[in-house]
Amino acid sequence: MPKFLTPFVTALLIGVAAASAAHDTHVETSPVASESLTLSGSVQTPVVLSLADLEGFPPQQVGEVEIICQSGANRGNKENLRGVLLKDVLERAGLAAASPREFRRMAVIAKATDDYQVVFSWAEIFNSSAGDGIIVYFRKNGLPLGNEEGRIALISTRDTLTGPRNVKWLSEIEVRLVAK
Numbered sequence: 001m002p003k004f005l006t007p008f009v010t011a012l013l014i015g016v017a018a019a020s021a022a023h024d025t026h027v028e029t030s031p032v033a034s035e036s037l038t039l040s041g042s043v044q045t046p047v048v049l050s051l052a053d054l055e056g057f058p059p060q061q062v063g064e065v066e067i068i069c070q071s072g073a074n075r076g077n078k079e080n081l082r083g084v085l086l087k088d089v090l091e092r093a094g095l096a097a098a099s100p101r102e103f104r105r106m107a108v109i110a111k112a113t114d115d116y117q118v119v120f121s122w123a124e125i126f127n128s129s130a131g132d133g134i135i136v137y138f139r140k141n142g143l144p145l146g147n148e149e150g151r152i153a154l155i156s157t158r159d160t161l162t163g164p165r166n167v168k169w170l171s172e173i174e175v176r177l178v179a180k
Helices: 009-026 051-055 086-093 124-126 129-133
Strands: 034-040 047-050 058-069 075-087 106-112 118-121 136-138 154-156 170-177
Touching: 009 170, 034 086, 047 051, 047 086, 051 136, 058 086, 058 136, 075 086, 086 106, 086 136, 086 170, 106 124, 118 154, 124 129, 129 136
Parallel strands: 034 170
Antiparallel strands: 034 047, 058 075, 075 136, 106 118, 106 170, 136 154
């Protein structure tokens, strides 16, 4: 294990990899669609955002994203997505850190109603171009998302393998401070 990976981060990554593999191969059933997005954990103000609240953020449009699963297989495309940047949503709640250095130890976990979870680092979201492609979306082709995606979803459009961090049925964003 590389020195920079703490046991906590390693456990998170292993859990995400296992969940990702299951997500890529799970039987397509429709878990409970979420009508809101909860922000919790190391935030200044925990909040629950409705679809109407999300519509009030600066909009982001995504023309087309190929969905490439962990095995490298192409699962098709998502087109004409409308949503908001994850970093804008996080800024609404405000990240809670005792010092600027603590931001570098933050993990942001996107959770779905079917228990699928993906992890982003603070640096990825706020300190790299990847953050400009992490979209919480709620419209496709001008229409609200249906039950097959759960009303609210998330995708990291700049990932090489976009499937593992495509979260259908998104219900919660939890911010955790990684232990030293």
